[in-house]
Structure formats: structure tokens, C-alpha cells
Amino acid sequence: MQTLLRFARAYGIVLVTVLLFVLLATTTEGFATLRNFRNILDQQSTVLIAASFLTIATIAGNFDVSVSAVFVATPLVALAVENATGSVPLAVLAAVLTGAAMGLFNGIIVARFRINSFIATLATSFMFFGVGYLVSGRSLLRPIGQDYPMLARTQILGLTSSTWVSFLMVIVATILLTRTRFGRNVFATGGNPEAARIAGVNVPRVQATTFVLLSTAAAIAGVLNSSRSLSAQPSDDFSFVFSVLTAVIVGGTSIAGGQGAVWRTVAGAFFLAFLSNGFNLHQIDPIWQRLIEGMVILIAVGVDAWTQRNSK
Amino acid sequence: MQTLLRFARAYGIVLVTVLLFVLLATTTEGFATLRNFRNILDQQSTVLIAASFLTIATIAGNFDVSVSAVFVATPLVALAVENATGSVPLAVLAAVLTGAAMGLFNGIIVARFRINSFIATLATSFMFFGVGYLVSGRSLLRPIGQDYPMLARTQILGLTSSTWVSFLMVIVATILLTRTRFGRNVFATGGNPEAARIAGVNVPRVQATTFVLLSTAAAIAGVLNSSRSLSAQPSDDFSFVFSVLTAVIVGGTSIAGGQGAVWRTVAGAFFLAFLSNGFNLHQIDPIWQRLIEGMVILIAVGVDAWTQRNSK
Amino acid sequence: RADDIQVAYLSASSANTWLAASAVEMQKVAAANGIKITEFDAQFDPAKQTAQMQDVIASGKYKGIVFVALTGAGAIPDVQAALDAGMQVVGLNQVIGADLTTSDPQVKGMAASAMAAPYRSGERLGKLAIKACEGIDPCSVVYIFGIKGIPLDVAMRQGFDDTITAHANISVVAEGEGKYLGPDGGIAATQDILQLNKPFQVMVGADQSIQGAAIALKDAGMAPGSVKLIGLGGSAPALAGVADGSWYGDVFGAPRDEGRLAMQAMVDALNGKMDGGIDPLTSVPDEGLITKDNVSKFTAQWNG
């Protein structure tokens, strides 16, 4: 009992997510089916990929709004290359390199020129969205070959390749954060940058690296998304980063930096996914969905914040 | 010369804004006309009203995403009341009270339950957007009388009433922040909440008050906007808070809290307004606008950050 | 050229692929008539659009405005101001005014407006649904909104409901939201709806959502055509789907025609002729109701 309570306190968001899961599984027809779980995993894969690495950037003390712009622009690069060369590997490579370059640009601006990361990445968002327009000629792009769609949609052991990639990325992010020197430096940088510097951490480099990793992940997510939906189109849409950031923060990673975990983000993402899946299965009117979603998020975050405070 | 340099350093963003102004005035036909300035003032009025008070909330160390939702929902309340009663004062009162209540709700959640302000106001945004859908019956609302449109559109000394209201709100916010105890407490709360508490500041109350003020201001901005456009419609649109927040941050108020000024935000808002006005007058291709806007914001913020660092 | 007539094009978003297709045709008509178009990009921000309108009016150099309004009735004062300043205004794609059932201009003095009214689009979706449900009783329909609750979607749904109401065999058994952001929304909505275990025969929604639905249905192992998919938009994938039988039908959408007609109306207006309301679909075969029988008569005007 005592240990159960201790567990609940340390892992508030997991508890809340499990409760929601149990609630839905017992009350909602169609929820606890293999197919539904496969769908949820597939639907969440792109968010998870970006969110795992946004967790790292957030722990390092930064914000990155440009995740959306990278997510929108890089698949356009991929498809432009695919349309021109017919080569899927080249397409993916081009998108990933573009993503990495965008991340490096963010990183240099934030880490070297010390511009507040929120406003810096907002500004670079405009630029990256602009790149999306330029490469696409403002038109929707579709793959010409049969291979591109298979990037996200290949079935392996009953799950989509997109899902497997998301597992991989979650694991990579977790290992980076908890089992490497880089991860320690990330926590140090976000927790107390001056102390990190004195302890020999190259703070600007750590920060820049988190941006590069994050943009690369966002590019991979973008490519998978375009593969799944067989198309990509230019837009100015910030909604992806909203979903991603919501998962990170509902998970309980602090935007103040220095604290957080990838497993938290995974729990946060699934909490939100179960919630919206539950709404859809219950056919709740979207207008009431908004009200209920708002309240449920408040409760979940409140419980998690409360347990985090008390578990110290 | 020395003092000029000192001035430039302390007021980096003002300098940048003035430079942009001079550049546009000398190169751009139609920029330096009375009518153009009147338009810019009118266009910026709603942003200025909300941004002045978002500055206060930001200095107190909080984020408020729900500004958009309040801006969307409260004019729907106003118009629903106007349509039902025909009374404009009642309509305005209803909207402002709704705004204040929404702010109080945010304030209680953030200050009392100590939920991170970003995620809390994101969650309440969903709820407030939902309120907008419910009061409007999901349709566009229009004023039935002739008075409502005059709220924003009355011409006084050549400027619209909306412009005058924005002047008033900027002044009120400035006085609150710089010349009252409340203002001192806001800086203290954002600068070091624990220290503020020890010094006898009622931190939760200060925080809640900033939320109430901000939501009330957002409601006023929303009502003026609906008066100007003779209608209001429900939506989930976050673009208003993006514009408002961009003005605050381009102005140089730190999202870390404890630092900032309303005049900075005013300069930031006009910097952005001149920029987009200049784009429009120069007929720059929208695709390139994005790229240029991103770069110019980076430069402006970079210069301001640099001068703020060096003026210390 | 210096002596060109200047026309401002106030776009809801330069990133929108439908509007980008319209813009291409507008350019052609403009070039043929010695008109220079300047595009303004509101990036879906209504406040920005109002500011752009004021800037356009203040600059004094434009003779006309082609306007894709973001706020329906909210745009009326902006249009009024432009008319008061002596400019010609042609609406494009979106209704300017509160009545979402008609293409006719709703501000006195507006030269023309080229669009398919949302309510009409809903009716057309309804007509195709009736056709798809012929001989099926009961015929269960899934309706995918863009964003449920916004006036546009409300009007469209109203048109749909009013059309199918006389047909007792048809009922809407489930709803979803596609969010107007590519096929992703449609995929997720369809996946979730399949979990309801409510059999359905027909799905209707915007092309992008239905594209997502097709992907999700296929992934769920359902044979193409086993659910009758009806889209709205006339995009390339929709026409291809109708042609190969994986889609049942589509309500045509004509961004290029719309752009051409709008610019033509602007030329007319500058020459003193007011064209009034233009529904581009009245001039296409079968009022734009596409099924396998007539799909060969249509060519897609945009990619989706």
C-alpha cells in the first residue's frame, strides 16, 4: 500500500493516464481492441517522435516553436526531390539534412547570439514556412513512385513502420537523456547554466545540439506524415507544435528547464490520445469536447503537479 | 554623442523602430501620410490593448495563451446580449464581466493550484472557445442596433474611438506598472516569487489580478474588434495571442518575468506594424515577406537583446 | 509597366493550395488585360486582413480589389470602405455577408462574387448521397466536418440535411472532424469511427478528409468501394478515385475557373459592367455532380 502510494506520487501522470485507460476500457465499446490500439499508436507516432526530442530541448531550457515549420517544410523538400529524381532514399536524406540545417540555424541564433528561444524560433518559423512555399511552388505535392508511401505504411508484426520508428525515436531520446554524457549536460544546462559552464559544460554547444536533434526529429515526423497521407502541402500552420508541446507539458516536464523525462512525455501523449479517441468513440459533440478536454487536462496536470510537489 | 549612445543602448527597440520608420518614410510613397498613420493606429489598437496587459502578466512571470479565446468568446457574449436586449451598455458590461470572470478562473488555477500558466491557459482556452460556440449557437452574430458599431468607429479628433481606447489602456497599464504598489509587486513576483512572498507580497493575489486585468483587456479588445467588423463569429483561432505575444517579446519584455515595460511593448507593436505596412506598400511578394519578416524580427530582437545586455 | 491598371488581391492565405490555383488563372486574365495584380497574404489572420484592406485603400493606387474574406459578415465594413473609396470589389471563394446560401454579392455596390455558396455545396453533397443510397435501406452515412461549429461548416451541413431529409432511408450515424489540414484529420477520424462498430455505407466530407478516409479504410482491410466515398472539391485524387471506383462521387470544385471568372468580372467592372453572383459550377457539366458515369467530362483544377 505504502509503495503503491509512493509510486502514484512519483508517477502522477502515468497514474492519471492509466485511470483514463481503465475508465475507457470498461465503459467504451471498441476502445480495448487490438485494432484501436494499433490505430492510436499509428496516430500518435509523429507527435511522439517530435515530442521526445522537444522534451530534451525543453529540459535544456529552451522553447522551439519552429517544430511546426520544419514539420511542414521538410516533407515538401522530400517530395520535391522524389518527384525530380524518383529516389526515396535521396528524398529522405534531403529532408533530414534540411531539418538538421534548420535546427542548426535555430541553435546558432539561440545559443550563440543569445536571443530568447521563443521569439527566435517564432521568427525562424516564418522563414522555414517560406522555404516550404518556395520548394513546393505553393502547390500540394504527391509522391510519384510507389515506395514513398511505404515509408510510413509498411506493416511489421502488425504495427505500421511509422509506429516502429516512433518507438525507436523514443528509445533513442530516452537513452540520450538518461544514459549519456550529453544527457547529463542537458539537465545541467537547463537546471543552472552558469553552474554548468563552471563545471566545464559547453553550454552553447549542448543547446545547439538539442535544436539540431529536435529539428531532425521533426523532419522525420514530417516525412512519415506525408508518406501516411500520400501528400504534403505548404501552410503556416502551428497546430503540430501545439500538440507536441501539449504532450510534453501535460507529461510534466517543466518549461523552466532542468527537469523532465521522455517517459513523462510518452504518458502525456497517450493521455491526450486516449482522451480524443474516447471522445470520438463516444461521438461527443466537438463543442462539448473542447470544454471537457480543457477541464480534464486541468485536472490531469493538477494531479501531476500536486504529486510532483509532494514526492520530493 | 555619448548620451545618444547611452540612449540607444537603453532603448534598443525604440531605436530600431525609429530607424524602420525613417527608412519607410523616406523610401515609401504613401507611408508618411496622416491617413496611413491613422490607419496604423486603428489597426494596432486591439493588439495594443491586450499587449499592454499581457506585458504586466508576463512581468509577473506568467504566460497567457487564453487571450485569444477571451478575444473570440466575449464579443459573442456582447452581441448575444445586444441582440436580446438592444442595450449596448449592457452588452459591453456583459462582455467585460465575462472577460474578468475568465481571467479570475485562469488566475485561481495558476495562482492557487499552481499549475504551469502555459498549460493551464491552453486548457482554459479550449473551454473559453467552447463558451463562444455555445453562446453564439454556432453562428455568426451581428449587432441589431446602430449604436454597437459606433463603439469602435466613432471619429474623435480625427482618430477612431478604438484608437483612443487603446491610448487610454496603454496609459493605465503604464501607470499601474510604474507608479503603483501593485506594479512594484508585479515586478517582485516575477523577479523572485519566494523573495516577494517573504517580503510580504501576496503573490497569488498579484498573479490572479494580472490575469483578471489581462482578460478584461482582451474582452475590451474583442468587443472593439467586433464593433469594427460589425460581427463576431465563433472559432478556435489562436492568431490574436500570437500577434499580441510577438509585440510583447519583440519589445524586449523577458518571458522569464521580473523585467519589462509597457513602452517596450508599444515600440514592439509599432515595429511589427510598420514592417507589415511597409510590405503592403512596397507590394512585396508574400512568400518573400515571410522570409524577410523572420529575418528582420531576428535582427531587431538581436539588437535589442545586445543593447539590453550592454546597458547594464 | 507603369501604365498598368493596379488591382489588389487580398488572399486569405498565400499558402492555401486552392487559392494558389485561382491566382494562376487570375494572373493570366490580368496580363491579357493590362492589369497588374499585387497579392496580400492575410495568413488566415482576420486582423491582418483588415489592416491590409486599409493599407490598400490608403495607398490610393488600386482601382479594384479581389477579396477572399476571412470573416464573412465581419468583412462588410472593409468592403464598404473600399467601395466608398471608389474601388471595384469582387469577392472570391468566400461569402462576404451573413447569408451562406447564395453566391450573390451582399454588399450594395460590389461588382461580383465568384464562389460556390457553402449551403449549395452541402446540397450538392446531399444529392450525391441520395444517389449513393438509392436502393439501400437503411442507408447509414458518416459526415466528416471540417471544423464543427464554425458558420461555414454549419451552413454546409444545413444544406446537406435539408436535402436528405425527405429520404427516410438515409440517416447520419456518425460524425468526425477533418480539421482542413490535409488528410491526417480524415485518417484519424475514420479510424476512430470504424471502432464504433456501427456499419455505414456512405461517407461524405471535403476531399482532403475523404482522401484520409480512403487511406484509413484501405488500411483497415476494406475493399475499395465497399463504403461509398463522396468528396467535395474536385481535386486530382478525388477524380482519380471516382474514375477507378474507389470513390463513389465528388462535388466538383473549380479553383481555376473561379479565379478566371473573378478576374474577368473585375475587368468587366472596371469597364462599368457588374456581373453579380457567379457560381462556377453552373457552367460545368451536370452542375459538378461527378460519378463514375460522367467523370471523364471533368479535369481536376488542383491537386488537393
Added chain:
Amino acid sequence: MLTLSGVSKHFGGVQALIDIDIAFEAGRVHALVGENGAGKSTLGKLILGIHRPSAGKVRLDGHEVAIHQPADALGLGLVGIAQELSLMPRSSVLDNIALGREVTRHGLVDRTATLKAVTGVMERFDMRLDPHAIVGTLPVAERQKVEILRALSRDARLIIFDEPTARLATYQAKQLLTLIRSLAAAGKAVIYVSHFLEEILEVADTITILRNGRLIRTGPAAAETRETLVAGVTGQNYQSQFPKRSVPPGGSAPVLRVRDLSSKGLFEGVDLNVHAGEIVGLAGLVGAGRSEVAHAIYGAAPVDSGTIEFDGKALTRRSIRQRIDAGMAIIPESRRDQALFLARPILENVSLPHLKRFSNWLGLRKRAEKQAVTASCADTSVKYTALGDHVDTLSGGNQQKILFARAALGRPRLLIADEPTRGVDVGAKRSIYEMIVRLAEQGEAILLISSEIEEIMGLCHRVVVLSRGRVAAQLSGQDLTEQAVMQAAFSGG
């Protein structure tokens, strides 16, 4: 005047105070002594409304009072300065001091009147600061003054000073003690917390000893001596505060050779040698530039000219990493701002600069890391429950020892220790001194910066005195006397 009866306070499972009965009287200075973590600050925080007691009663002038929050305490005239600086770093000195006491007229803050009031307080207590300076840019000692001035500017009946001299130089501490006596003479009750037993004996009328949250005894200061206090506080007897000094090394080449080091506006022409096994003191007044010199040597701050040689090799780049790899370690002067990650485990705090040693291509070798950290913590006698505990659960003295554990883990050739005993109790101080001496005996070169003249005198083989950024004297052997050091420190005058 103020009495606490049966007061207890626990934080979760930690009993910080157990059943305390104590009375504070007007016109008297009442000192609290005890080890780190004994509960001294907690007692003060209960009075100030920062924490609420878990049990017990508080009476003011015989009436029971409920103090729920700091504002209530302020209303009753109970003020204090906290042990950890609690200032708004981005606000001005003026705003920090005046917070909550701004002069208002018609509801608006009267800035000139407020400024006048604040400068008035500065003059009255002879602590002058630029009222418009931004607090975050001030040296720690000045910040401490801001904190003190804030307390003094309120109309107080009782003032709590929680280790106010920990951040002050000796001569400033003397001034503060005089000030405290005058406050008591003016009829105020003063609670004084300090680890400097000499100070306590000098200033206090009454002394209370706390140990592990319990009140051991309260009695008149006149009845106590240094020895009785040490015994009361630690439960042990030390012959002397300082361990036996190690033998100064003979003639080897210096580990650190600094020549003509300058940084504009901070220091100029600094020459400095430290040999293996030698403890060199860097003395001077607060603001003399000692920390800046240390930072420059450590590669954490830029220099304009001069050379730094380490083990015979010139260090040219400004890179902290390079210094750490070469075998330098630093204990910075502010453990909270410059050294610790309070919300991270002890393990990570200790190993951070040395992770390369515990990494291979597979990532961190956590077991090796844990072993090494455990050993290092044992060497430096850090007291902790588990290496996974967050550092902010440790007492101040143990937090400071974490930094020694961190430095020791790197087995450095040179250790720069900047105010290493700030805020630590007598027992911990003694063990830190032992640690320093032992490290020197093991052949490490040590550069010790301290504002406590006793520390410099008790430990160092040689002392370099800085005054206004210049070397005013190099003293060793017979020349090294307390008076000579002080004279040199003030010489830049």
C-alpha cells in the same frame, strides 16, 4: 516579548524542530547556534511566517498570535533577513529595499519620497549603495547589504539575522555587529544566527544551542566560552579550530605561474605562484577582485593580457574544459548560483565535470560512476542518505562538501577554493579544513580565497594580498601576520 511554546515543525518525514520552548526579549540579542541542519533557520522562518508550525503556540506580548504568511509577521513588526539571499535580481537596489514600503501619494508611488526614505535608511545605518544599480550585477557582499537594509527599513520590534556575516568581510562584519548592538540598545529584540562563535560571544546576551531540532540549552552568553559552545553544538571537543598545518614543500617548480595578468577594470598586473603541496591564500577586501582573478585563471572569464602557466605549459585559450582536463578544479564562491544543480541527484552533481572518465561508446558506465562518487563522498565526509537524493535536501554544510567531493573526484593538481566555508557549521568547517590540509599533503596545489582572516592565518603557507585589483603584498614565514595582511588589504585605500 515573543514566546514560542511547544513548537514543532516537520517537513514530510524530517523533524526540523521538536517541542521548542523559547522566549525572546526586547533590548536583547539572542543568538542561536547549532550544526548545519539543527533547525536554526526553521525557527526563524516560523516566526517570520515563511513556514507554519506543525504544533505549538506563538505568543506576542502574552497574546497568542496566528502567523500564517510573511505579511502577517510584517504586520506584527517581526522582520528578518533570510539565510539564502531573497532578492529580485533584475530589479534595482531601491526597488528591492523599498518593496512593500513604498511611499504613496493619492494611491501612486511617490518615487522621490521613496528614494529619500531609502537613502535616509542607508545613511542612518552607514551602508551606502547606489540605489539605482541592478541587484543582479552586484557582488554578493553588496547584495547582502541590500538584504540587511530591507530589514532595517521596516519598523520592526524584532529582527532576525540569519548568518548575515557569511557573505561579509571581517571588517564589514565588525560594523554589522556594532549595528546589531545599537539595535538592541534601541529596544528591539534581535535574533542572531551564526556559525562564527567569536561573533556570538561578542554580540549576544543570551545563547540558545540547538541540536537535531531539539533545544539543548538556553543561557546567558557570559556563562559560555568558545569551548563550551563547540562542545554543545557538536557534542565533541576540538583542541583547536584548525588542524595541524602541513609542512610547506621545498623548491619544486610551481604548478601554477601567473604573470602580469590584467583584466580592464577588475585587476591589473597580478603575479602569482602556487607550488605542489602549498596552500596559498588570496586575501583582500570584498570587491578587491579575488574572485575575478580566480575565474580568469580557471578560464571562466576573459583576460586582456598576461600569461597563465600550468605545469609549465601556457594556457592560452579561454576554455574551462581545457583547465579541467589539465587538472584544475574550482569551488566557486556561490554554491547556489555557480555550482549546484539543486533539483538533481547528489550523484550527478558530483560527477558532472568528470563524466568522460565514466563513458564509453555505449554511454555512461553508471556502476563505475557510482563507485567513484561513493568513494569521493566518503573521502570528503559528505553525509547523505542516498546518492539519488536531490541536493536541495542537504544541509548547507553538506552542500558545500559536495563541491569538495566533486573536485576531489578529478584528483586535481590545483584546487581553487573561493570562500569554501561560507555558511557551514563549526564541525563541518573543521572537516573542510582537514580536507584542505590533507589535499595539500597529497601534493595538490591549493589557492584559497577567504574573507575570514583567521582562516587565512590558520591554513596558508603563503598569502597574496589583493587591494583594488593589484597585488599589495606577498607574505610568508615571519612576515605573515594578521596585521600585515589587513594593512596590505587596506593599502589601496
